[in-house]
Amino acid sequence: MRAADANSSVKSRGIAALFILTVLVLAVLPDLLSTYYLGLVIEILIFALFAMSLDLLIGYTGMASLGHAAYFGVAAYAVGLLAIKLHWSVWSALPAALIIVAAVATLFGLLALRTRGSYFLMITLALSQVAWGIAFGWRSLTGGDDGLPNLPRPELAAHWSLAGDRPFYFFILLLEGAGVLLLTRLATSPFGFALRGIRESETRMQALGYDVWRYKFAAFIVAAVFAGLAGALYAYYNRFVSPDYLGVFRSAEVLLMVILGGAGTLIGPAIGAAVIVLLENLVSAYTERWLIVIGTIYILVALFAPNGIIGFIRDFRARRAKS
Amino acid sequence: MSALSVTDISRNFEGVQALANVSFEVAPGERRLIIGPNGAGKTTLFNILAGSYAASSGRVALFGRDITHLPAYARARLGLSRTFQITNLFFRLTVLENVLLALQAGNTTASPVLRLLRQDRALLAQADALLARWELSEHAGHAAQDISYGQQRQLDILLAMAVAPKVLLLDEPTAGLSAAEVPRVKAILRSLARDTTVLMIEHDMDVAFELADRITVLHQGRLLAEGNVEAIRNNPQVTEIYLGSD
Numbered sequence: 001m002r003a004a005d006a007n008s009s010v011k012s013r014g015i016a017a018l019f020i021l022t023v024l025v026l027a028v029l030p031d032l033l034s035t036y037y038l039g040l041v042i043e044i045l046i047f048a049l050f051a052m053s054l055d056l057l058i059g060y061t062g063m064a065s066l067g068h069a070a071y072f073g074v075a076a077y078a079v080g081l082l083a084i085k086l087h088w089s090v091w092s093a094l095p096a097a098l099i100i101v102a103a104v105a106t107l108f109g110l111l112a113l114r115t116r117g118s119y120f121l122m123i124t125l126a127l128s129q130v131a132w133g134i135a136f137g138w139r140s141l142t143g144g145d146d147g148l149p150n151l152p153r154p155e156l157a158a159h160w161s162l163a164g165d166r167p168f169y170f171f172i173l174l175l176e177g178a179g180v181l182l183l184t185r186l187a188t189s190p191f192g193f194a195l196r197g198i199r200e201s202e203t204r205m206q207a208l209g210y211d212v213w214r215y216k217f218a219a220f221i222v223a224a225v226f227a228g229l230a231g232a233l234y235a236y237y238n239r240f241v242s243p244d245y246l247g248v249f250r251s252a253e254v255l256l257m258v259i260l261g262g263a264g265t266l267i268g269p270a271i272g273a274a275v276i277v278l279l280e281n282l283v284s285a286y287t288e289r290w291l292i293v294i295g296t297i298y299i300l301v302a303l304f305a306p307n308g309i310i311g312f313i314r315d316f317r318a319r320r321a322k323s
Numbered sequence: 324m325s326a327l328s329v330t331d332i333s334r335n336f337e338g339v340q341a342l343a344n345v346s347f348e349v350a351p352g353e354r355r356l357i358i359g360p361n362g363a364g365k366t367t368l369f370n371i372l373a374g375s376y377a378a379s380s381g382r383v384a385l386f387g388r389d390i391t392h393l394p395a396y397a398r399a400r401l402g403l404s405r406t407f408q409i410t411n412l413f414f415r416l417t418v419l420e421n422v423l424l425a426l427q428a429g430n431t432t433a434s435p436v437l438r439l440l441r442q443d444r445a446l447l448a449q450a451d452a453l454l455a456r457w458e459l460s461e462h463a464g465h466a467a468q469d470i471s472y473g474q475q476r477q478l479d480i481l482l483a484m485a486v487a488p489k490v491l492l493l494d495e496p497t498a499g500l501s502a503a504e505v506p507r508v509k510a511i512l513r514s515l516a517r518d519t520t521v522l523m524i525e526h527d528m529d530v531a532f533e534l535a536d537r538i539t540v541l542h543q544g545r546l547l548a549e550g551n552v553e554a555i556r557n558n559p560q561v562t563e564i565y566l567g568s569d
Contacts, residue, residue: 190427191439197424200413207373207407208428208486209399 026173030166038169039237040281044274045176046234051257051269052183053226058255059264060192061219062199066121066251067128068227070108073246074131075101075228076235080148081141090154094232101228102221104131109220113213125248132246147242154236172233179229180270186222187266195219196264256294260301262308271309324387326351326490326520327372332381334367341367343544344381349490351386352517356531357524358555359541360564365524366408368541369492372522373405374398385490399428402489406496408524410475412482414468418459421467421478422450425485457481458507473500477508484515491515493523497530505530532556540564 029041054068078097082088088096108127115123135142142148153168186192194215197205202212235241244250253276261272276294283293305312325348334342342364349355357365370376372383374395382391390398413421426446454460457477462470467478476499483491496512497505509530515521525531531538538555540548548558555561 186440189440190442193420193424193427193442194439196416196420197413200415201411203375203395204407204411204413204482205424205428206395207399207405207411208425208482209396210428211396 023177030169035165038165040277042169042172042237043234044277045172046230046237047254047257047273047277048270049176049179049183050227050230051254051261051273052180052266053223053230054254055258055263055266055269056183056187056192056195056219056223056226058258059262059266059269060187060195060199061216063116063216063220064121064255065112065124065223066248066255067108067124067126068223068254069246069248069250070124070128070131071101071105071224071227072231072234072250072254073135073241073243074104075231076241076245077135077142077148078228079232079235080151080241083151083154084148090236094229097232098225098228101231102225105221105224109217109224113216113220125251128246128251129248132243132248135243135246142243145243147240149240151235151239151241153239168237172237175229175233179226183226184266191215191218199264253294256298256301258308260297260308262310262312265308265310268308268310275309324351325349325384326353326386327522328384328387329368329372330382330384332368332371332383333379334364334371334376335379340544342371342378345541345544345546346381347539347546347549349520349522351520354521354523354534354536356535356538357522357541358526358531358538359547362543363541364544365541366494369405369408369494369522369524373403373492399486403492404483404486404488404490405492406479406483406494408494410472410479410499412467412475412478415466417464418467418470418478419450419454419463421482422453422485423447425482426450429486453481453485456511473504476500477504480508480511484511488519490520490522493521493525495524495526497525497527509533 026041030038033041050068050072054065057063057065057068075097078100079090079093082093082096083090108124112120112123112127136145138144154171187195194205194210197210198212198215205212205215231245234245254273257272257276258269259272260275261270262268276297279293279297280290283290301308307315327349329348330346332342332345333340345364345368357368359365367376371378374390374393374397378391382389384390385398385401385403388401390401390403393401413424416424423446426449427443430443430446451460451463454463459470459474459478459481462474467475470478476496480493480496483493493512497508500508505527512521512534521534523531523534532552535552537549537551539546540555540558540561542564547564548555548561550558
């Protein structure tokens, strides 16, 4: 046990060092990168949080949702509408959006959690399509498929605008960092631990006295709120919201990020998000057939790295340690 | 007051009567053995007691409190714990994590919110002690799916006992154990304090008769006989169903 303790403290020190290094790198990036590449970094940060929030459901709790974009999109529409139509500042629009997302997730969760497995997958897909249908159809409110254009960049105070790329980048970085830290903290807490127990055996958890349904319900809402934070920031970044935010393609894409990186690891889905965002931008410079590329990646991962990039690295290291 | 009181429990599975009007009482601290040939309804009875299945009719009370309609987790919180006939562990978690999850369930040292957010270091010491007692310390870091079947069976019992139950349901605790493992499990069960009431399904009669205070015999879903070890041993009906009438 003592050896294991020492080992884990070395490991946690390693993680702390890696974390500080990451923060430093992210802090100097605006000085090194052009606007275009800084935009890519922002997108990666946003989708990393989005994918990590889905990982709390898939990798930790064992609930595969195919409608996670609903919460990403609802929050994006919420900040969009509040900022454009009611001229709310970011400090009221963002929290309000998260509350709205939590409310929607409460409603959807009550419905979806009556099922499990592939039925859960189907009903989360159906519910997200309802949200998409509203965004697409209610033209007077949402602008239909024209979306909501000209979302203003947030202003912190009267004289300190985030219109510039650099301050906006730090605004995103700060909120993303807080989100990622909070989510990681939750995943490694006794709450997250219980979710992993539920993934392994619901009946055993119940026999031990865990109210499994309540844990799943809480995980569902928490995951939705973090997806909502990512979605709201994406809306501010793009200065535009459209039904695509809520669509099934968005849901499938974030699912692929989780699977590609390695479900149940949090860091894996973040890496998966980076790979997909980079590839998407790279590929779309040459062709519009991005779906073919995504499909190919999915097949390759399913065939050769079923536990994702992180799983692949772990297996590789385990094999090397053995020989 | 009885630790467990079962009144007129019946259960139908699509026309098959798995249990029919079974009633019995278990006194606090008692070791009650449930025996019966295959298909007698023993595991069905356990599943109804634990809340995994609902009874078609009848009533179950735990220390006088009606628990017939409580879900499994609520019964567990009232102190009713169980093992599983088919090993039911957190297979991809480590042995240590398995034990920690069980201890975390029974942990009431902090407020509910704090309990959810902060890992209690004291649980780790408790888990280490339990693993040492069950001679599983060297496997603490192994995934539960990677230890031997006998060790998995023991971990299953360990988890049920780790929550400090008032009533413990053991479904064939020595099935699948090696000859070397049986004495240890027996010793642990024997040393269990009398503030835990034990109901046990067991086929190994050496183990069963040694631990039991009283025995309930089920046969084809009905309660056939009940009594102390001596009375059941000498019951001609019981001898007949076990040895056959011809």
